[in-house]
Amino acid sequence: MRIAELSETTGVPAPTIKYYIREGLVAPGQPTGRNQAKYTEEHVRRLKLVRALVEYGGLSLAAIRDLIAQVDNPDLQAFDLLGAAQRTVTQQKDPRPGPYKDSAERRLHDLLTKRGWRIKTGDPAYHTAVGVLAALDEIGRQDMLDALDDYAEAAERIAEIDVSLVGDVSDRERAVEIVVIGTSVGDTLIAMLRRLAQATVGERLYT
Amino acid sequence: MRIAELSETTGVPAPTIKYYIREGLVAPGQPTGRNQAKYTEEHVRRLKLVRALVEYGGLSLAAIRDLIAQVDNPDLQAFDLLGAAQRTVTQQKDPRPGPYKDSAERRLHDLLTKRGWRIKTGDPAYHTAVGVLAALDEIGRQDMLDALDDYAEAAERIAEIDVSLVGDVSDRERAVEIVVIGTSVGDTLIAMLRRLAQATVGERLYT
Known part of the structure:
Protein backbone atom coordinates (compact mmCIF):
# COMPACT_ATOMS: atom_id res chain seq x y z
CA MET A 1 0.00 0.00 0.00
CA ARG A 2 1.05 3.61 -0.45
CA ILE A 3 1.55 6.09 2.34
CA ALA A 4 -1.94 7.59 1.90
CA GLU A 5 -3.54 4.20 2.48
CA LEU A 6 -1.19 3.43 5.37
CA SER A 7 -2.23 6.74 6.93
CA GLU A 8 -5.92 6.01 6.44
CA THR A 9 -5.68 2.47 7.83
CA THR A 10 -3.80 3.50 10.97
CA GLY A 11 -5.24 6.96 11.56
CA VAL A 12 -1.70 8.37 11.70
CA PRO A 13 -1.20 11.44 9.44
CA ALA A 14 1.35 10.94 6.62
CA PRO A 15 3.77 13.64 7.91
CA THR A 16 3.77 11.89 11.31
CA ILE A 17 4.53 8.56 9.61
CA LYS A 18 7.48 10.20 7.83
CA TYR A 19 8.65 11.62 11.15
CA TYR A 20 8.52 8.18 12.80
CA ILE A 21 10.52 6.75 9.88
CA ARG A 22 13.19 9.48 10.22
CA GLU A 23 13.34 8.79 13.98
CA GLY A 24 13.87 5.09 13.33
CA LEU A 25 10.66 3.95 15.04
CA VAL A 26 9.19 2.58 11.82
CA ALA A 27 11.13 0.98 8.94
CA PRO A 28 11.11 2.86 5.62
CA GLY A 29 8.86 1.47 2.90
CA GLN A 30 10.21 -0.31 -0.16
CA PRO A 31 10.98 2.35 -2.80
CA THR A 32 8.80 2.02 -5.92
CA GLY A 33 9.81 5.20 -7.69
CA ARG A 34 10.93 8.75 -7.06
CA ASN A 35 9.26 9.93 -3.82
CA GLN A 36 7.13 6.78 -3.63
CA ALA A 37 7.34 3.70 -1.47
CA LYS A 38 5.30 0.60 -0.74
CA TYR A 39 4.20 -0.32 2.78
CA THR A 40 3.01 -3.64 4.19
CA GLU A 41 0.88 -5.05 7.00
CA GLU A 42 4.02 -5.02 9.12
CA HIS A 43 4.07 -1.24 8.85
CA VAL A 44 0.42 -1.10 9.90
CA ARG A 45 1.10 -3.13 13.04
CA ARG A 46 4.21 -1.15 13.93
CA LEU A 47 2.48 2.20 13.44
CA LYS A 48 -0.46 1.15 15.62
CA LEU A 49 1.99 0.17 18.34
CA VAL A 50 3.90 3.47 18.14
CA ARG A 51 0.64 5.41 18.27
CA ALA A 52 -0.52 3.45 21.31
CA LEU A 53 2.81 4.07 23.05
CA VAL A 54 2.62 7.81 22.37
CA GLU A 55 -1.06 8.26 23.20
CA TYR A 56 -1.64 5.79 26.00
CA GLY A 57 1.77 4.98 27.40
CA GLY A 58 2.69 8.66 27.69
CA LEU A 59 6.19 7.64 26.61
CA SER A 60 9.04 9.80 25.33
CA LEU A 61 10.53 9.06 21.91
CA ALA A 62 13.64 7.69 23.62
CA ALA A 63 11.57 5.28 25.72
CA ILE A 64 9.62 4.19 22.64
CA ARG A 65 12.86 3.63 20.69
CA ASP A 66 14.15 1.44 23.56
CA LEU A 67 11.01 -0.64 23.68
CA ILE A 68 10.83 -1.00 19.88
CA ALA A 69 14.41 -2.29 19.91
CA GLN A 70 13.26 -5.00 22.31
CA VAL A 71 10.31 -5.90 20.09
CA ASP A 72 12.85 -6.35 17.27
CA ASN A 73 15.33 -8.33 19.36
CA PRO A 74 14.69 -12.00 18.46
CA ASP A 75 16.80 -13.18 21.42
CA LEU A 76 14.34 -11.67 23.88
CA GLN A 77 11.70 -14.20 24.93
CA ALA A 78 8.06 -13.13 24.73
CA PHE A 79 7.63 -13.21 28.52
CA ASP A 80 10.64 -10.92 29.04
CA LEU A 81 9.41 -8.60 26.30
CA LEU A 82 6.02 -8.26 28.01
CA GLY A 83 7.78 -7.54 31.31
CA ALA A 84 9.86 -4.84 29.62
CA ALA A 85 6.71 -3.31 28.14
CA GLN A 86 5.00 -3.27 31.51
CA ARG A 87 8.02 -1.73 33.26
CA MET B 1 -1.36 23.52 73.74
CA ARG B 2 0.71 26.32 72.21
CA ILE B 3 1.55 26.62 68.54
CA ALA B 4 5.01 25.05 69.01
CA GLU B 5 3.45 21.91 70.45
CA LEU B 6 0.73 21.87 67.80
CA SER B 7 3.44 22.05 65.17
CA GLU B 8 5.43 19.24 66.77
CA THR B 9 2.37 16.98 67.17
CA THR B 10 1.20 17.41 63.59
CA GLY B 11 4.52 17.83 61.80
CA VAL B 12 3.23 21.04 60.21
CA PRO B 13 5.64 24.02 60.61
CA ALA B 14 4.26 26.93 62.68
CA PRO B 15 4.36 29.44 59.76
CA THR B 16 2.33 26.98 57.66
CA ILE B 17 -0.20 26.64 60.50
CA LYS B 18 -0.53 30.45 60.60
CA TYR B 19 -1.01 30.47 56.83
CA TYR B 20 -3.80 27.86 57.04
CA ILE B 21 -5.48 29.97 59.76
CA ARG B 22 -5.29 33.11 57.59
CA GLU B 23 -6.75 31.14 54.66
CA GLY B 24 -9.64 29.96 56.83
CA LEU B 25 -8.77 26.24 56.61
CA VAL B 26 -8.07 25.99 60.34
CA ALA B 27 -9.86 27.92 63.10
CA PRO B 28 -7.74 30.42 65.09
CA GLY B 29 -6.65 29.35 68.59
CA GLN B 30 -8.14 30.85 71.72
CA PRO B 31 -6.10 33.99 72.58
CA THR B 32 -4.24 33.69 75.88
CA GLY B 33 -2.19 36.86 75.70
CA ARG B 34 -0.45 39.12 73.26
CA ASN B 35 0.72 36.99 70.29
CA GLN B 36 -0.20 33.80 72.09
CA ALA B 37 -3.06 31.39 71.61
CA LYS B 38 -4.17 28.01 72.90
CA TYR B 39 -4.91 25.11 70.55
CA THR B 40 -6.88 21.93 71.15
CA GLU B 41 -7.15 18.36 69.89
CA GLU B 42 -9.65 19.66 67.35
CA HIS B 43 -6.87 21.73 65.80
CA VAL B 44 -4.65 18.65 65.65
CA ARG B 45 -7.28 16.66 63.75
CA ARG B 46 -8.05 19.51 61.37
CA LEU B 47 -4.38 20.16 60.62
CA LYS B 48 -3.73 16.49 59.92
CA LEU B 49 -6.64 16.52 57.48
CA VAL B 50 -5.43 19.66 55.69
CA ARG B 51 -1.93 18.21 55.41
CA ALA B 52 -3.28 14.95 53.99
CA LEU B 53 -5.40 16.87 51.45
CA VAL B 54 -2.39 18.93 50.35
CA GLU B 55 0.13 16.10 50.26
CA TYR B 56 -1.92 13.12 49.12
CA GLY B 57 -5.04 14.56 47.55
CA GLY B 58 -3.01 16.92 45.36
CA LEU B 59 -5.77 19.48 45.97
CA SER B 60 -5.77 23.22 45.43
CA LEU B 61 -6.49 25.53 48.37
CA ALA B 62 -9.89 26.32 46.83
CA ALA B 63 -10.79 22.62 46.63
CA ILE B 64 -9.62 22.09 50.22
CA ARG B 65 -11.68 25.05 51.42
CA ASP B 66 -14.77 23.57 49.70
CA LEU B 67 -14.25 20.17 51.27
CA ILE B 68 -13.55 21.63 54.73
CA ALA B 69 -16.81 23.58 54.50
CA GLN B 70 -18.58 20.26 53.96
CA VAL B 71 -16.81 18.71 56.95
CA ASP B 72 -18.14 21.64 59.01
CA ASN B 73 -21.66 21.47 57.59
CA PRO B 74 -23.72 19.58 60.22
CA ASP B 75 -26.60 19.14 57.76
CA LEU B 76 -24.47 16.96 55.50
CA GLN B 77 -24.85 13.26 56.37
CA ALA B 78 -21.67 11.24 56.85
CA PHE B 79 -22.30 9.14 53.75
CA ASP B 80 -22.71 12.22 51.55
CA LEU B 81 -19.61 13.77 53.09
CA LEU B 82 -17.55 10.69 52.23
CA GLY B 83 -18.90 10.79 48.67
CA ALA B 84 -17.91 14.45 48.39
CA ALA B 85 -14.41 13.62 49.65
CA GLN B 86 -14.05 10.82 47.12
CA ARG B 87 -15.27 12.98 44.24
Whole structure:
Protein backbone atom coordinates (compact mmCIF):
# COMPACT_ATOMS: atom_id res chain seq x y z
CA MET A 1 0.00 0.00 0.00
CA ARG A 2 1.05 3.61 -0.45
CA ILE A 3 1.55 6.09 2.34
CA ALA A 4 -1.94 7.59 1.90
CA GLU A 5 -3.54 4.20 2.48
CA LEU A 6 -1.19 3.43 5.37
CA SER A 7 -2.23 6.74 6.93
CA GLU A 8 -5.92 6.01 6.44
CA THR A 9 -5.68 2.47 7.83
CA THR A 10 -3.80 3.50 10.97
CA GLY A 11 -5.24 6.96 11.56
CA VAL A 12 -1.70 8.37 11.70
CA PRO A 13 -1.20 11.44 9.44
CA ALA A 14 1.35 10.94 6.62
CA PRO A 15 3.77 13.64 7.91
CA THR A 16 3.77 11.89 11.31
CA ILE A 17 4.53 8.56 9.61
CA LYS A 18 7.48 10.20 7.83
CA TYR A 19 8.65 11.62 11.15
CA TYR A 20 8.52 8.18 12.80
CA ILE A 21 10.52 6.75 9.88
CA ARG A 22 13.19 9.48 10.22
CA GLU A 23 13.34 8.79 13.98
CA GLY A 24 13.87 5.09 13.33
CA LEU A 25 10.66 3.95 15.04
CA VAL A 26 9.19 2.58 11.82
CA ALA A 27 11.13 0.98 8.94
CA PRO A 28 11.11 2.86 5.62
CA GLY A 29 8.86 1.47 2.90
CA GLN A 30 10.21 -0.31 -0.16
CA PRO A 31 10.98 2.35 -2.80
CA THR A 32 8.80 2.02 -5.92
CA GLY A 33 9.81 5.20 -7.69
CA ARG A 34 10.93 8.75 -7.06
CA ASN A 35 9.26 9.93 -3.82
CA GLN A 36 7.13 6.78 -3.63
CA ALA A 37 7.34 3.70 -1.47
CA LYS A 38 5.30 0.60 -0.74
CA TYR A 39 4.20 -0.32 2.78
CA THR A 40 3.01 -3.64 4.19
CA GLU A 41 0.88 -5.05 7.00
CA GLU A 42 4.02 -5.02 9.12
CA HIS A 43 4.07 -1.24 8.85
CA VAL A 44 0.42 -1.10 9.90
CA ARG A 45 1.10 -3.13 13.04
CA ARG A 46 4.21 -1.15 13.93
CA LEU A 47 2.48 2.20 13.44
CA LYS A 48 -0.46 1.15 15.62
CA LEU A 49 1.99 0.17 18.34
CA VAL A 50 3.90 3.47 18.14
CA ARG A 51 0.64 5.41 18.27
CA ALA A 52 -0.52 3.45 21.31
CA LEU A 53 2.81 4.07 23.05
CA VAL A 54 2.62 7.81 22.37
CA GLU A 55 -1.06 8.26 23.20
CA TYR A 56 -1.64 5.79 26.00
CA GLY A 57 1.77 4.98 27.40
CA GLY A 58 2.69 8.66 27.69
CA LEU A 59 6.19 7.64 26.61
CA SER A 60 9.04 9.80 25.33
CA LEU A 61 10.53 9.06 21.91
CA ALA A 62 13.64 7.69 23.62
CA ALA A 63 11.57 5.28 25.72
CA ILE A 64 9.62 4.19 22.64
CA ARG A 65 12.86 3.63 20.69
CA ASP A 66 14.15 1.44 23.56
CA LEU A 67 11.01 -0.64 23.68
CA ILE A 68 10.83 -1.00 19.88
CA ALA A 69 14.41 -2.29 19.91
CA GLN A 70 13.26 -5.00 22.31
CA VAL A 71 10.31 -5.90 20.09
CA ASP A 72 12.85 -6.35 17.27
CA ASN A 73 15.33 -8.33 19.36
CA PRO A 74 14.69 -12.00 18.46
CA ASP A 75 16.80 -13.18 21.42
CA LEU A 76 14.34 -11.67 23.88
CA GLN A 77 11.70 -14.20 24.93
CA ALA A 78 8.06 -13.13 24.73
CA PHE A 79 7.63 -13.21 28.52
CA ASP A 80 10.64 -10.92 29.04
CA LEU A 81 9.41 -8.60 26.30
CA LEU A 82 6.02 -8.26 28.01
CA GLY A 83 7.78 -7.54 31.31
CA ALA A 84 9.86 -4.84 29.62
CA ALA A 85 6.71 -3.31 28.14
CA GLN A 86 5.00 -3.27 31.51
CA ARG A 87 8.02 -1.73 33.26
CA THR A 88 8.22 0.98 30.57
CA VAL A 89 4.77 2.28 31.56
CA THR A 90 5.46 2.06 35.30
CA GLN A 91 6.54 5.19 37.08
CA GLN A 92 9.29 4.59 39.61
CA LYS A 93 9.11 6.72 42.73
CA ASP A 94 11.93 5.93 45.11
CA PRO A 95 11.17 5.90 48.81
CA ARG A 96 13.19 8.07 51.18
CA PRO A 97 15.80 5.98 53.03
CA GLY A 98 15.02 5.44 56.70
CA PRO A 99 13.19 3.20 59.16
CA TYR A 100 9.84 3.48 57.32
CA LYS A 101 11.48 2.30 54.11
CA ASP A 102 13.20 -0.62 55.85
CA SER A 103 9.97 -1.69 57.47
CA ALA A 104 8.10 -1.32 54.15
CA GLU A 105 10.65 -3.54 52.42
CA ARG A 106 10.22 -6.25 55.04
CA ARG A 107 6.46 -5.97 54.75
CA LEU A 108 6.53 -6.25 50.95
CA HIS A 109 9.00 -9.13 51.13
CA ASP A 110 6.63 -11.02 53.43
CA LEU A 111 3.75 -10.38 51.06
CA LEU A 112 5.72 -11.56 48.01
CA THR A 113 6.74 -14.72 49.86
CA LYS A 114 3.24 -15.42 51.11
CA ARG A 115 1.67 -15.00 47.67
CA GLY A 116 4.50 -16.68 45.76
CA TRP A 117 5.10 -13.54 43.69
CA ARG A 118 8.55 -13.42 42.14
CA ILE A 119 9.91 -10.06 41.07
CA LYS A 120 12.74 -8.91 38.84
CA THR A 121 15.59 -6.87 40.34
CA GLY A 122 15.10 -3.21 39.53
CA ASP A 123 11.37 -3.56 38.87
CA PRO A 124 10.03 0.02 39.20
CA ALA A 125 6.74 -1.34 40.61
CA TYR A 126 8.68 -2.83 43.52
CA HIS A 127 10.34 0.48 44.42
CA THR A 128 7.11 2.46 44.06
CA ALA A 129 5.23 -0.11 46.16
CA VAL A 130 7.86 0.19 48.91
CA GLY A 131 7.44 3.98 48.80
CA VAL A 132 3.65 3.73 49.09
CA LEU A 133 3.88 1.33 52.05
CA ALA A 134 6.44 3.55 53.78
CA ALA A 135 4.21 6.61 53.28
CA LEU A 136 1.16 4.82 54.68
CA ASP A 137 3.17 3.76 57.73
CA GLU A 138 4.52 7.27 58.24
CA ILE A 139 1.07 8.89 58.14
CA GLY A 140 -0.37 6.31 60.52
CA ARG A 141 -2.51 4.30 58.09
CA GLN A 142 -1.74 0.99 59.80
CA ASP A 143 -5.26 -0.12 58.85
CA MET A 144 -4.38 -0.04 55.14
CA LEU A 145 -1.16 -1.95 55.79
CA ASP A 146 -3.12 -4.58 57.70
CA ALA A 147 -5.40 -4.94 54.67
CA LEU A 148 -2.42 -5.34 52.31
CA ASP A 149 -2.94 -9.04 51.68
CA ASP A 150 -6.62 -8.46 50.89
CA TYR A 151 -5.69 -5.75 48.40
CA ALA A 152 -3.03 -8.06 46.93
CA GLU A 153 -5.58 -10.81 46.47
CA ALA A 154 -7.85 -8.44 44.52
CA ALA A 155 -4.83 -7.24 42.48
CA GLU A 156 -3.96 -10.85 41.63
CA ARG A 157 -7.48 -11.37 40.33
CA ILE A 158 -7.04 -8.27 38.12
CA ALA A 159 -3.65 -9.54 36.91
CA GLU A 160 -5.24 -12.87 35.94
CA ILE A 161 -7.78 -11.03 33.77
CA ASP A 162 -4.96 -8.88 32.30
CA VAL A 163 -2.78 -11.82 31.39
CA SER A 164 -5.66 -13.81 29.94
CA LEU A 165 -6.26 -10.95 27.49
CA VAL A 166 -2.72 -11.04 26.08
CA GLY A 167 -3.32 -14.50 24.62
CA ASP A 168 -1.07 -15.43 21.72
CA VAL A 169 2.33 -13.74 22.05
CA SER A 170 3.77 -14.67 18.65
CA ASP A 171 2.66 -11.30 17.23
CA ARG A 172 5.08 -9.28 19.33
CA GLU A 173 3.80 -5.82 18.30
CA ARG A 174 0.26 -6.75 19.21
CA ALA A 175 1.27 -8.32 22.53
CA VAL A 176 3.31 -5.25 23.55
CA GLU A 177 0.45 -2.97 22.53
CA ILE A 178 -1.98 -4.99 24.66
CA VAL A 179 0.32 -4.78 27.68
CA VAL A 180 0.98 -1.05 27.32
CA ILE A 181 -2.67 -0.05 26.78
CA GLY A 182 -3.97 -2.61 29.27
CA THR A 183 -1.58 -1.39 31.94
CA SER A 184 -1.96 2.37 31.50
CA VAL A 185 -5.61 2.69 30.44
CA GLY A 186 -6.44 -0.26 32.69
CA ASP A 187 -5.16 1.61 35.77
CA THR A 188 -7.68 4.39 35.11
CA LEU A 189 -10.45 1.91 34.37
CA ILE A 190 -9.88 0.07 37.64
CA ALA A 191 -9.57 3.32 39.63
CA MET A 192 -12.93 4.52 38.27
CA LEU A 193 -14.71 1.18 38.76
CA ARG A 194 -13.38 1.20 42.32
CA ARG A 195 -14.98 4.61 42.95
CA LEU A 196 -18.28 3.64 41.35
CA ALA A 197 -18.36 0.51 43.52
CA GLN A 198 -17.38 2.44 46.69
CA ALA A 199 -20.48 4.62 46.41
CA THR A 200 -22.80 1.62 46.54
CA VAL A 201 -20.84 -0.44 49.05
CA GLY A 202 -20.64 2.64 51.31
CA GLU A 203 -24.34 3.35 50.94
CA ARG A 204 -25.15 -0.14 52.20
CA LEU A 205 -23.08 0.51 55.31
CA TYR A 206 -23.67 4.16 56.15
CA THR A 207 -27.27 4.99 55.30
CA MET B 1 -1.36 23.52 73.74
CA ARG B 2 0.71 26.32 72.21
CA ILE B 3 1.55 26.62 68.54
CA ALA B 4 5.01 25.05 69.01
CA GLU B 5 3.45 21.91 70.45
CA LEU B 6 0.73 21.87 67.80
CA SER B 7 3.44 22.05 65.17
CA GLU B 8 5.43 19.24 66.77
CA THR B 9 2.37 16.98 67.17
CA THR B 10 1.20 17.41 63.59
CA GLY B 11 4.52 17.83 61.80
CA VAL B 12 3.23 21.04 60.21
CA PRO B 13 5.64 24.02 60.61
CA ALA B 14 4.26 26.93 62.68
CA PRO B 15 4.36 29.44 59.76
CA THR B 16 2.33 26.98 57.66
CA ILE B 17 -0.20 26.64 60.50
CA LYS B 18 -0.53 30.45 60.60
CA TYR B 19 -1.01 30.47 56.83
CA TYR B 20 -3.80 27.86 57.04
CA ILE B 21 -5.48 29.97 59.76
CA ARG B 22 -5.29 33.11 57.59
CA GLU B 23 -6.75 31.14 54.66
CA GLY B 24 -9.64 29.96 56.83
CA LEU B 25 -8.77 26.24 56.61
CA VAL B 26 -8.07 25.99 60.34
CA ALA B 27 -9.86 27.92 63.10
CA PRO B 28 -7.74 30.42 65.09
CA GLY B 29 -6.65 29.35 68.59
CA GLN B 30 -8.14 30.85 71.72
CA PRO B 31 -6.10 33.99 72.58
CA THR B 32 -4.24 33.69 75.88
CA GLY B 33 -2.19 36.86 75.70
CA ARG B 34 -0.45 39.12 73.26
CA ASN B 35 0.72 36.99 70.29
CA GLN B 36 -0.20 33.80 72.09
CA ALA B 37 -3.06 31.39 71.61
CA LYS B 38 -4.17 28.01 72.90
CA TYR B 39 -4.91 25.11 70.55
CA THR B 40 -6.88 21.93 71.15
CA GLU B 41 -7.15 18.36 69.89
CA GLU B 42 -9.65 19.66 67.35
CA HIS B 43 -6.87 21.73 65.80
CA VAL B 44 -4.65 18.65 65.65
CA ARG B 45 -7.28 16.66 63.75
CA ARG B 46 -8.05 19.51 61.37
CA LEU B 47 -4.38 20.16 60.62
CA LYS B 48 -3.73 16.49 59.92
CA LEU B 49 -6.64 16.52 57.48
CA VAL B 50 -5.43 19.66 55.69
CA ARG B 51 -1.93 18.21 55.41
CA ALA B 52 -3.28 14.95 53.99
CA LEU B 53 -5.40 16.87 51.45
CA VAL B 54 -2.39 18.93 50.35
CA GLU B 55 0.13 16.10 50.26
CA TYR B 56 -1.92 13.12 49.12
CA GLY B 57 -5.04 14.56 47.55
CA GLY B 58 -3.01 16.92 45.36
CA LEU B 59 -5.77 19.48 45.97
CA SER B 60 -5.77 23.22 45.43
CA LEU B 61 -6.49 25.53 48.37
CA ALA B 62 -9.89 26.32 46.83
CA ALA B 63 -10.79 22.62 46.63
CA ILE B 64 -9.62 22.09 50.22
CA ARG B 65 -11.68 25.05 51.42
CA ASP B 66 -14.77 23.57 49.70
CA LEU B 67 -14.25 20.17 51.27
CA ILE B 68 -13.55 21.63 54.73
CA ALA B 69 -16.81 23.58 54.50
CA GLN B 70 -18.58 20.26 53.96
CA VAL B 71 -16.81 18.71 56.95
CA ASP B 72 -18.14 21.64 59.01
CA ASN B 73 -21.66 21.47 57.59
CA PRO B 74 -23.72 19.58 60.22
CA ASP B 75 -26.60 19.14 57.76
CA LEU B 76 -24.47 16.96 55.50
CA GLN B 77 -24.85 13.26 56.37
CA ALA B 78 -21.67 11.24 56.85
CA PHE B 79 -22.30 9.14 53.75
CA ASP B 80 -22.71 12.22 51.55
CA LEU B 81 -19.61 13.77 53.09
CA LEU B 82 -17.55 10.69 52.23
CA GLY B 83 -18.90 10.79 48.67
CA ALA B 84 -17.91 14.45 48.39
CA ALA B 85 -14.41 13.62 49.65
CA GLN B 86 -14.05 10.82 47.12
CA ARG B 87 -15.27 12.98 44.24
CA THR B 88 -12.83 15.73 45.23
CA VAL B 89 -9.87 13.41 44.55
CA THR B 90 -11.32 12.05 41.30
CA GLN B 91 -10.14 13.60 38.08
CA GLN B 92 -12.92 14.11 35.58
CA LYS B 93 -11.96 13.62 31.95
CA ASP B 94 -14.90 14.16 29.64
CA PRO B 95 -15.25 11.84 26.67
CA ARG B 96 -15.53 13.31 23.17
CA PRO B 97 -19.15 13.28 21.96
CA GLY B 98 -19.88 10.72 19.25
CA PRO B 99 -20.89 7.13 18.64
CA TYR B 100 -18.09 5.69 20.82
CA LYS B 101 -19.29 7.78 23.75
CA ASP B 102 -22.93 6.76 23.22
CA SER B 103 -21.98 3.13 23.08
CA ALA B 104 -19.76 3.48 26.17
CA GLU B 105 -22.63 5.05 28.12
CA ARG B 106 -24.92 2.16 27.24
CA ARG B 107 -22.23 -0.32 28.21
CA LEU B 108 -21.61 1.37 31.56
CA HIS B 109 -25.33 1.65 32.21
CA ASP B 110 -25.71 -2.10 31.65
CA LEU B 111 -22.84 -2.77 34.02
CA LEU B 112 -24.28 -0.52 36.75
CA THR B 113 -27.68 -2.21 36.40
CA LYS B 114 -26.22 -5.69 36.46
CA ARG B 115 -24.11 -5.02 39.57
CA GLY B 116 -26.72 -2.89 41.34
CA TRP B 117 -24.34 0.08 41.52
CA ARG B 118 -26.14 3.39 41.99
CA ILE B 119 -24.32 6.55 41.05
CA LYS B 120 -24.82 10.22 41.76
CA THR B 121 -25.53 12.62 38.89
CA GLY B 122 -22.36 14.47 37.98
CA ASP B 123 -20.04 11.87 39.55
CA PRO B 124 -16.64 12.55 37.88
CA ALA B 125 -15.83 8.81 38.06
CA TYR B 126 -18.82 8.12 35.82
CA HIS B 127 -17.68 10.56 33.13
CA THR B 128 -14.09 9.38 33.25
CA ALA B 129 -15.20 5.74 33.07
CA VAL B 130 -17.31 6.51 29.99
CA GLY B 131 -14.25 8.16 28.42
CA VAL B 132 -12.05 5.14 29.14
CA LEU B 133 -14.61 2.71 27.70
CA ALA B 134 -15.04 4.89 24.58
CA ALA B 135 -11.26 5.04 24.09
CA LEU B 136 -10.91 1.26 24.42
CA ASP B 137 -13.67 0.76 21.86
CA GLU B 138 -12.10 3.28 19.48
CA ILE B 139 -8.67 1.62 19.58
CA GLY B 140 -10.17 -1.82 19.10
CA ARG B 141 -9.69 -3.27 22.57
CA GLN B 142 -12.99 -5.16 22.48
CA ASP B 143 -11.31 -7.83 24.61
CA MET B 144 -10.97 -5.42 27.55
CA LEU B 145 -14.60 -4.33 27.15
CA ASP B 146 -15.67 -7.98 27.19
CA ALA B 147 -13.77 -8.40 30.46
CA LEU B 148 -15.46 -5.34 31.99
CA ASP B 149 -17.67 -7.27 34.37
CA ASP B 150 -14.69 -9.29 35.62
CA TYR B 151 -12.76 -6.08 36.27
CA ALA B 152 -15.83 -4.63 37.99
CA GLU B 153 -16.08 -7.65 40.26
CA ALA B 154 -12.45 -7.20 41.34
CA ALA B 155 -13.07 -3.46 41.82
CA GLU B 156 -16.06 -4.23 44.04
CA ARG B 157 -13.86 -6.44 46.19
CA ILE B 158 -11.39 -3.54 46.54
CA ALA B 159 -14.24 -1.15 47.40
CA GLU B 160 -15.42 -3.52 50.15
CA ILE B 161 -11.94 -3.43 51.71
CA ASP B 162 -11.85 0.39 51.33
CA VAL B 163 -15.21 0.93 52.98
CA SER B 164 -14.46 -1.50 55.81
CA LEU B 165 -11.45 0.65 56.70
CA VAL B 166 -13.49 3.83 57.17
CA GLY B 167 -15.28 2.31 60.15
CA ASP B 168 -16.74 4.86 62.57
CA VAL B 169 -17.80 8.03 60.73
CA SER B 170 -18.64 10.20 63.74
CA ASP B 171 -15.14 11.74 63.62
CA ARG B 172 -15.72 13.53 60.33
CA GLU B 173 -12.15 14.83 59.91
CA ARG B 174 -10.74 11.35 60.35
CA ALA B 175 -13.29 9.76 58.01
CA VAL B 176 -12.59 12.30 55.26
CA GLU B 177 -8.84 11.84 55.71
CA ILE B 178 -9.23 8.06 55.37
CA VAL B 179 -11.25 8.43 52.18
CA VAL B 180 -8.88 10.96 50.58
CA ILE B 181 -5.69 9.05 51.40
CA GLY B 182 -7.26 5.68 50.77
CA THR B 183 -8.52 6.77 47.37
CA SER B 184 -5.45 8.59 46.09
CA VAL B 185 -2.60 6.59 47.66
CA GLY B 186 -4.74 3.46 47.31
CA ASP B 187 -4.88 3.89 43.51
CA THR B 188 -1.09 3.75 43.35
CA LEU B 189 -0.91 0.83 45.77
CA ILE B 190 -3.38 -1.20 43.70
CA ALA B 191 -1.66 -0.27 40.42
CA MET B 192 1.71 -1.48 41.78
CA LEU B 193 0.32 -4.69 43.32
CA ARG B 194 -1.34 -5.37 39.97
CA ARG B 195 2.03 -5.11 38.19
CA LEU B 196 3.82 -7.26 40.76
CA ALA B 197 1.10 -9.91 40.39
CA GLN B 198 1.16 -9.71 36.57
CA ALA B 199 4.80 -10.73 36.49
CA THR B 200 4.09 -13.98 38.31
CA VAL B 201 0.76 -14.76 36.68
CA GLY B 202 2.38 -14.14 33.27
CA GLU B 203 5.36 -16.28 34.10
CA ARG B 204 3.06 -19.22 34.84
CA LEU B 205 1.49 -18.84 31.40
CA TYR B 206 4.33 -17.84 29.12
CA THR B 207 7.47 -19.61 30.24
